[in-house]
Amino acid sequence: MELSQSAGQPNRHKVIEIAFSARYEELCANWGATLLPEGYGAAAQFVGRIGKKLKLDAGSTLPLLLAQDAFPVSGWLFSPYNCFHNLRSIVLGETLCTQICPPPPPLEPTYFRKLSRSERIYTLCERYTCPLNIAATGEIAFAEELLTELMVHDRRGFEKKCFASLDHDELFLKLNLIALVTFRLRSLRFMDAMNYFYEFLPSRWSPAGKNAWLLPSWMCLYASLLANWSQE
Amino acid sequence: MKVAILAGSLEDGVRIARSIQSLSGVDAHLVSCRVRNRNIMFRWGVESLRFVRGRSLMKRFRFLVRLAVRGRLRVLGESLEHPESLRRLKELNCDVALHAANVIYRQGAIDCFRLGILNAHIGILPEYRGRCVAEWSMLQGDATGITVFFIDTGIDTGSRIVLTEQVSLVGHRSLAEAKQFLFHQCARCYRKGLEVLMQPAPILKSNEVEKGHRYYPMSRLLSAVVEQLIGAQS
Numbered sequence: 001m002e003l004s005q006s007a008g009q010p011n012r013h014k015v016i017e018i019a020f021s022a023r024y025e026e027l028c029a030n031w032g033a034t035l036l037p038e039g040y041g042a043a044a045q046f047v048g049r050i051g052k053k054l055k056l057d058a059g060s061t062l063p064l065l066l067a068q069d070a071f072p073v074s075g076w077l078f079s080p081y082n083c084f085h086n087l088r089s090i091v092l093g094e095t096l097c098t099q100i101c102p103p104p105p106p107l108e109p110t111y112f113r114k115l116s117r118s119e120r121i122y123t124l125c126e127r128y129t130c131p132l133n134i135a136a137t138g139e140i141a142f143a144e145e146l147l148t149e150l151m152v153h154d155r156r157g158f159e160k161k162c163f164a165s166l167d168h169d170e171l172f173l174k175l176n177l178i179a180l181v182t183f184r185l186r187s188l189r190f191m192d193a194m195n196y197f198y199e200f201l202p203s204r205w206s207p208a209g210k211n212a213w214l215l216p217s218w219m220c221l222y223a224s225l226l227a228n229w230s231q232e
Numbered sequence: 233m234k235v236a237i238l239a240g241s242l243e244d245g246v247r248i249a250r251s252i253q254s255l256s257g258v259d260a261h262l263v264s265c266r267v268r269n270r271n272i273m274f275r276w277g278v279e280s281l282r283f284v285r286g287r288s289l290m291k292r293f294r295f296l297v298r299l300a301v302r303g304r305l306r307v308l309g310e311s312l313e314h315p316e317s318l319r320r321l322k323e324l325n326c327d328v329a330l331h332a333a334n335v336i337y338r339q340g341a342i343d344c345f346r347l348g349i350l351n352a353h354i355g356i357l358p359e360y361r362g363r364c365v366a367e368w369s370m371l372q373g374d375a376t377g378i379t380v381f382f383i384d385t386g387i388d389t390g391s392r393i394v395l396t397e398q399v400s401l402v403g404h405r406s407l408a409e410a411k412q413f414l415f416h417q418c419a420r421c422y423r424k425g426l427e428v429l430m431q432p433a434p435i436l437k438s439n440e441v442e443k444g445h446r447y448y449p450m451s452r453l454l455s456a457v458v459e460q461l462i463g464a465q466s
Contacts, residue, residue: 012373012461019457144446151448188371188454195451 016188017229024061024226027198027219028054034204035216043213046088050216054223064228065093065221066183071135076103083125084211087176090131091220098130103138109145117167124173134177135184143181143190146174150193158200169209172218179221191229194222233430234259236326236345238312240267240333242279246292248330249299251419257430261324262299264307265317265333312341321345328429330422331383339385348382348390350425352418354411356396357381358444361388366401366411367458368447376401376410378417380425381439387446393437394425405466407459 032054037044053062077098079086089096107127115123128134134143154174157166175197182190207215235258239245245262252258264279299305306324308317312335321329321344329349331337342349355365357379369376377398384390399417404410428434450458 011464012371015457015460016371016454019453023453147448148446155449189368189445189447192451192454193448195453196449199452 013230020226020229023195023198024223027223027226030203031216031219035219039206040213040216043088043211046092047213047216049092050220053220061227062220062224063093064183065090065224066132066180068184068186071132071180071184072100073137074103075100076136077101077130077133079130081129083129083131086129087131087217088213090180091217096130096132098132103133103136106138107142109142112142112145117170121167121170121173124170124177128177131177131180135181140181140185143178146178147190147193150174150178151196155196158197163205164208167209168207169211169214172207172209172214173211175218176214176221179218179225182225183221186230191225194218194225198222233257233328233426234261234324234326235426236261236263236321236324236329238263238265238329238331238333238349240265240335242296243292244332246296247416248332248419248422250292250295252330252423252426255423255426255430258426259304261304261306261326262296263321263324263329264305265335266308266311267333267335311335313338317341318344328426332418336387337383337385342383342385347429348392350380350394350422351383351388351390352421352425353379353381353388354414354418355379355388355447356398357388357393358440358442360447361441361444362447364450365447366414367407367450367455370401370410370458370461371450371454376414378414378421380421389439389441391439391441393439394428394434395421396437397421397424401462402465404462407455407462410462 032051035047035051035054037048037051040047077096078101079096079098081089081097086096104127107123112120112123133139134146150171154166154171157163175194178190178193181187182194206212235252237245237248237260239248239262242262242264245264249260249262252260296305306320308314308320310317312318312321312333318340321341324344326345328347329345331349331351337349353365354377355361355369356375356377359374360369366376375398377396379393379397380395381388382390382392382394397417399414401410401414404413
């Protein structure tokens with residue numbers, strides 16, 4: 001008898017949900033108490049609010065930050081604010097100021113691969129001024145490219161503990177974007193990239209980039225997914 | 233059909249060579265490849281250890297000596313992409329190669345063989361490309377198995393599938409045991425793949441890459457879930 005018949009789909013989903021729930025509690029216990037806003041400069045207030053979210057109150061869990069209908073399906077969300085501003089708003093559960101507009105031409109993975117470090121961050125921020133656009137239907141191929149970069153190139157750096165060799169801003173921006181895609185797709189492949197990186201993060205570690213707040217921002221998105229995981 | 237087994241370890245190479253040796257019309261050559269730029273002493277140390285640890289040591293050793301005596305054992309001192317290695321592979325003039333070298337091939341190496349290089353991938357293509365595909369198949373409740381296909385320079389994107397075989401992993405007590413079992417089926421699947429290719433007009437399936445996904449190493453969290461699912465059904 002095959003696994004699918006013996007364990008059954010609902011059972012399999014249940015086992016995954018239980019595992020994610022346990023990871024959620026572990027994340028909150030490890031990071032909720034140790035996120036010190038003082039180390040995050042101008043983003044201290046933002047990080048402080050995330051720290052409060054991740055501190056487990058008795059019986060409470062972090063709500064689902066984004067429903068699947070929050071994402072553009074065929075169009076594109078225009079926002080007058082920049083990528084980082086909007087990302088912080090999403091993480092804090094605030095309403096975004098957006099308008100629907102036609103999507104830009106696709107971003108070719110081959111073009112993106114050739115860019116320098118600074119150009120890559122700039123390109124991602126420019127394209128995704130509203131970060132929800134990463135999960136638009138036409139962007140899934142590019143999201144796959146980001147997933148591959150994370151799980152092939154960046155993963156190697158993490159596994160060899162060569163944290164310094166990685167651009168932390170780029171790494172955590174990509175993880176934030178991948179988290180947003182996971183809210184839309186509910187895909188275990190995308191979700192597991194976050195599981196993987198979480199497992200490699202040294203406890204109480206903070207990134208060296210100019211935008212170190214991207215780590216707690218990603219933690220908050222990841223925690224929300226863990227706490228509310230259901231594929232049904 | 234002249235076949236080269238591109239092996240990263242003699243143990244794996246011998247297992248495949250023994251599996252296909254009795255196949256009528258097959259002339260098998262074992263090519264020991266240098267992988268991960270290991271130096272010669274380290275390489276032979278690891279090789280010897282792995283070889284003596286396996287079962288039926290004497291049988292395998294005799295088989296290896298027989299291959300060497302008949303001129304069917306080659307040892308590449310350089311990486312597979314090195315011009316000298318490519319020259320020696322071309323010199324073999326083989327129809328097809330079987331991948332057991334744990335490397336990603338460039339076009340130069342693939343072109344050394346008339347038909348190409350076969351890979352026995354431990355997942356069902358086109359859906360499951362990449363790493364940890366047995367685990368991902370189990371996690372998602374899909375069939376586990378082996379696909380024998382002609383590789384290209386991408387990750388499991390080669391367009392010609394020779395054979396797909398579902399292999400049940402029920403009854404194994406752990407993920408490691410289940411995967412080991414699956415890996416050991418590869419030699420048998422290579423044999424079946426060669427049988428298909430030796431037919432007068434072999435029918436190959438197309439690997440429709442766009443219908444599948446690429447998978448990556450699985451986290452400890454989900455690996456533990458897979459272990460749990462295996463435990464529940466053993």
